[in-house]
Amino acid sequence: MQRFFVTLLIIISMIFITVYFYSVPVIKKKVFEIERNSSAIALNSVFSLANKMYADTKKYRSQALESHKKRLRTVVDLADSFFDSAVAEARRNGLSEKQARQVAFEQLRSFKYGDNDYIWIADQHGILLSHPDPRYQGKDTATLHSQEGDSEVRAVIDLALRQGEGFYQYKWNRLDSEKPLDKVSFVKNFPDKGFVIGSGVYLDDLDADIEQIRNEALIELREGIRDIKIASTGYLFVFDASTNMLIHPNSNIAGKNFLKLTNPVTGNSIAEDLIQVADTGKELYYKWDRPDDPGNYSYEKLSLVRYLPGFDWYICSSVYVDELRSSAELLTERIITIAVIALFVALLLMLLFSQWITQPIKRLADTAVRVSEGELSAKSGIRRDDEVGLLAYTFDTMVERLRDSIKNLDSKVEQRTHALAEKNQQLIIASESMASAKEALAQSEQRQRQILDAxxxxxxxxxxxxxxxxxxxxxxxxxxxxxxxxxxxxxxxxxxxxxxxxxxxxxxxxxxxxxxxxxxxxxxxxxxxxxxxxxxxxxxxxxxxxxxxxxxxxITSEKDAERQLNEAQRMNAVGQMAGGLAHDFNNLLTIILGNLHSVGDRYSGDDQLQRYLEPAIRATRRGADITSRLLSFSRRQPLSPTLINIGQMLKDSLELLSSSLPDNITIRINNTPSELQPFADPGRLEDALVNLVFNARDAMPEGGEISFTTQSIAVQHRLIMDELVTPGNYCEICISDTGTGFSDQALQQCFEPFFTSKSNGAGSGLGLSMVYGFVKQSKGYISIQNAAHRGATITLLLPAKAAREERLNDHPGAQENTLKQEGKLVCLVEDDPDVRSVVRQQLIDLGFDVIDTHSAEEARRLIPLLPELHALVSDVMLPGNLNGIELADWLHQQHNRCRIILISGYSYQQSGDKPINPAFLLLSKPFGIAELKKAFHDSEKRYAGLD
Missing domain, CATH: 3.30.450.20 (PAS domain)
Incomplete structure (x- = not known):
């Protein structure tokens, strides 16, 4: 019995040992490997996601930089076009080339785009002509140095002058900052304009976008790995090459530098040890504390590390070793517990073996063999109420618990696998988000293509x-x-x-x-x-x-506009010269004519003297006519614009010209009635039409036809005549003939004063010049073209307004007042002493008392001392800050019953943009005592209310 008992004990012990060493080590090993593999899988998945984020970020940076460069090139070209347009507009407004360029530079100073980016312009000597920052406007770039002492902007300008254009990188501060930043600029040389244009983008704007994308990637990564768990409390964390903890579930470590935290195993910095094992495939073994036992660095941990060069990140997994072994240890404890129970049961069985347990034990042995073979569903089948039955029940329960433990283990593995699948799904969603960002980038590229197509x-x-x-x-x-x-x-x-x-x-x-x-x-x-x-x-x-x-x-339109602009500038320069000559000549003629009239009146009984004076007076009148034409060309003649019935004017002009034209020339009028009528001086327009008819007559020595065609047009699109036409309503008058037309030289110089194609000195050369000046002074346009077969066509384009009836206030019963000027005081203001002397004598001859002065300032100080002042006779153009019109306006406000007569050698419009008061009378030089007397008579009628 004892021997059998020992034998039975040995058998039971062997069964226990067999079950333990056959199943437990294998189960522990498999569970440990599963936990470790889950850590590596989670780490590799997160690493792949982060690596993809970096690849997309790098591609975006490259594409964004190229996009900025294309935009800089477009901005510089637009600035060049804007400069040309601004200069042309300023020149049309009467500014000089230098003033027009300055206006364009000032307008470009306020040009902004993007993130407060701007345009700057420097001449070929490096002087900043246009810069939005007042600190640099007008500065020499050679004096602007960086912190290293280099003149980088001047170097960029020199490169652009040599290469024509290009992209350059240098340091420059923002408009609202003193800190120099990296900047990429596109600089282009415009040698024909004498300057370079540059515009740039700060690289920190681009880096800020990349940093924002990187932060967004970090946030997405943090959200993606926040809930990932390895074993029970294992986790993933991320730090950069500077050992700053970017992502960590422990808030005490997250966002901080952990370089000084040491590894108790090696004594080195834990961060340095983690960096050493990055991408080696090896795990770092170290000891760390636990959340439930802080400060006790005696718990074993394992970490896998992957390095992401793009972001310069280290992505790590971390898990406690005892947690990896916890499932196996739990299973081991249960098996040991079952074994202890089995041994206890075996002892009981051995005590009862001698009686009736042999057979049940045999059944139990058979069952144990089946279990050892892996049949965990095997049962002893013993149902007894005694110890043998209990032993059998215990054995069956042990096998069942073993089976349940294995099932439980499988269930946990399945749950962990499911959790990993959910995290993988989250990673897939994050990947799809990156794909959406990629699609948005593609849409941005599509918009750029559309812009290039436009x-x-x-x-x-x-x-x-x-x-x-x-x-x-x-x-x-x-x-x-x-x-x-x-x-x-x-x-x-x-x-x-x-x-x-x-x-x-x-x-x-x-x-x-x-x-x-x-x-x-x-x-x-x-x-x-x-x-x-x-x-x-x-x-x-x-x-x-x-x-x-x-x-x-x-560039066809630009070339045409450039040619028209050069022609207009040349004609304007000639006009200014002619106007100045005419003004001085009018003063001389006023002196000559006044003295001739005085001599004639004083020696009226000397017939022989009168025969000499009359040709001199006629010559003076002829000179006055020539200066009038010069003033017309220079746009300085006095005009009285009003609405003109063009049909009636053409009819009246035809009657006037019929006796002056030979019988072999016919005139045809084709007038299209319209509500719009030309707004111009009717007398000057009639003179212009007469001049054009006489020119056409001279071009048709053998006879022909002259035709007038009129119509109203609305200019809405680009139209070029002698210059670019401003959009608006106009009356078009075309005068065509069947004569010889214009030669090439005549087409180029026809508007120049004193140019004539007539031989033997015939013609003054002022006919077309007068027409040109009248049209331009009336804010109109003119063009001359030869017909395809024979003859020429001259087209006038005059501003037009809606026609309206104008009723004249007639006073048939009014009688002219007799001038009573004896002893009345007149103030004469004229800067030319000889003209002043002649006009003073004329006023004295008319019976006035005269006090004269040479400037408006002196007259303004003198007039308050003259309470009995009857009239003011003043030249328009006077030296000093006050001209004749301003003096007249001041006097009219002080003493509105004082008669005011203004005299001028050319149009009063040259003295300013303010219109002349209707109460003032304008007398053109040269004039005689008769014209001066009539001017006083008309002035009396205005103040008497007869007009």
């Missing part, structure tokens, strides 16, 4: 083999193709052999890294257009040419 320029991009990689809509339409069919097609095949040969030299220069530009003329829609083609080489990071950009602009 630009009024031909744009194409070639590779170094001269194959087309990109074209915009205008380029494709120019060559009657669609954009898709031109992609990857050789340039020679796309544009044709002829055009390709024309730009061959530019292509070769661009392949050598040289930017070239050239102008050419080509037919388009039955007209010749002037184009400017620029070829710009593009470089890779190794400074080798990897592409060519072709930009072609239609």
């Amino acid at each position: 630009l009024p320029a031909q744009i194409a991009y070639l590779d170094t083999c001269l194959n087309i990689l990109f074209v915009n809509r205008v380029f494709a339409e120019t060559y009657h193709q669609d954009k898709a069919s031109m992609i990857n097609k050789p340039l020679q095949q796309a544009i044709g052999e002829t055009c390709f040969n024309h730009i061959q030299w530019q292509l070769q220069s661009a392949l050598r890294g040289q930017q070239t530009a050239g102008e050419y003329t080509e037919p388009l829609q039955q007209r010749q257009v002037i184009c400017k083609r620029t070829l710009i080489p593009c470089f890779n990071p190794d400074n080798k040419v990897n592409g060519i950009l072709i930009l072609t602009f239609d």
Whole structure:
């Protein structure tokens, strides 16, 4: 019995040992490996996501920088176009070239775009002509130094002057800051204008966008790994190369630098140990405290580390070793517990073995063998109420618990696998979010293509083999193709052999890294257009040419406008000279005519003297007529614009001219009635029409036809005559003849004063000059063209307004007052002493008492001392700060019953933009005593209310 008992004990012990060593080590190993693999899987998934985020961020930065460069190039070209438009507008407003350029520079100072980016302009000596920052406006860039002592802006300007244009990086502060920042600028030289234009973008704006994307990626990553758990309390964390903890579930460590935290195992910094094992595939073993036992660094931990170079991050997994072993340990404890119970039962069985347990034990042994073979569903089948039954029940329970433990373990593994699947799904969602951002970037690129298609320029991009990689809509339409069919097609095949040969030299220069530009003329829609083609080489990071950009602009309108502007400037300069001469000549004629009249009146009984005076007076009148024409050309003649019934005027003019034209010349009038009528001086317009008819008569010595055609037009689109026409309503008057037309020289110089194509000194050369000056002074336009077969057509474009009836206030019963000027006091203001002497004598001869002065300031001090002042006779143009019109306005406010007569050698409009008061009377030089007397008579009528 004892022997059998020992044998039975040995057998039971062997069964226990077999079960333990056969199942427990395997289960512990498998569970431990599953937990470790879950840590590696989670770490690799997060690393892949972060790596993809970096790749998308890097691609965005490259694309964003290229987008900024394209925008800078467009901004500089727009600034150049705006400068030309602003200068042209200022010149039309009467400013000089220098003043017009200054106006354009001032307007460009306020030009802003993007994130407070701006335009700056410097001349070829480095002087800043336009800069929004008052600290630099007008400064020499050679005096502007960086913190290192370099004059970087001057160096950029010198590079642009040598290379024509380019992108340059240097340091410069913002408008509202003193801190220099990295800046990329596009600078382009405009040698024909004598300056360079630059505009830039601060790289910190671009880096800020990248940093924002990086922070967003960090937030998404933090959200993605926040709930990831390894074992029970294991987790993932991220730190950068500076050992700043970016992501950590422990708020005491997150966001802080943990370089000084040491590894109790090695004595080194835990951060340095983690960096050492990054991407080695090895786990870092160290000891750390637990949340439930802080400060006790005796608990074993394992960490895997992956390094992400793009973000300079270290992504780590961390898990306690005892947690990896916890499931296996739990299973081991249960097995040991079951074994202890089994041993206890075996002892009881051995005590009862001698009686009736042999058979049940055998059944139990058989069952144990089946269990050892892996059949965990096996049961002993013993149902007894005694100890053998209890032993059998205990054994069956042990097997069942073992089976339940394995099932429980499988369930936990399945739950952990499910949790990992959910985290993977979250990572997939994050990946889809990055894909959405990528799609948004693609949409941004599409908008840029649309912008390039909308630009009024031909744009194409070639590779170094001269194959087309990109074209915009205008380029494709120019060559009657669609954009898709031109992609990857050789340039020679796309544009044709002829055009390709024309730009061959530019292509070769661009392949050598040289930017070239050239102008050419080509037919388009039955007209010749002037184009400017620029070829710009593009470089890779190794400074080798990897592409060519072709930009072609239609500059026909700009060339026409430039030609018209030069012509208008030349005529304006001649007009100013002629007006100045006419003004001085009028003063001389006033002196001569006044003295001739005085001599004639004083020696009226001397017939022989009168015979000499009369030709001199006629010559003086002839000189006055010539100066009147000069004033008309220089736009300084006095005008009285009003609405004109053009049909009636043409009819009256025809009656006037009928006796002056030979019988072999006929006049035809084609007037289109309209509510709009020309607004101009009717007398001057009639003089202009008469001059044009006489010129047409001289061009038709053998007879012919002169036709007048009138109509009202509304100018809404671009129209060029002698200059660009301002949009508005106009009356068009066309005078055509069937004569010899104009020669090429006459077409170029016809408006110049004293130019005449007549031989033998016939003609004064002032006819067309007078017409030109009258039209321009009336704010109109004029053009001359030869007919296709014979003759010429002169077109006048005068401002038009809606017609309205004007009723005149007639006073048939009124009687003219007899002038009573004996002893009345008149103040005479004239700066020319000889003119002042002549007019003073004329006033004295009319019976006035005269007090004279040479300036408006002196007259203003003198007039308050003259309470009995009857009239003021003043020249319009006077030296000093006060002119004649301003003096008259002041006197009219002080003493509104004082008669005021203004005298002028040319139009009062030259003294200012303020219109003359209707109460004042304007007398043009030269004049005699009769004209002066009539002026006083008309002044009396105005004050008496007869007008």
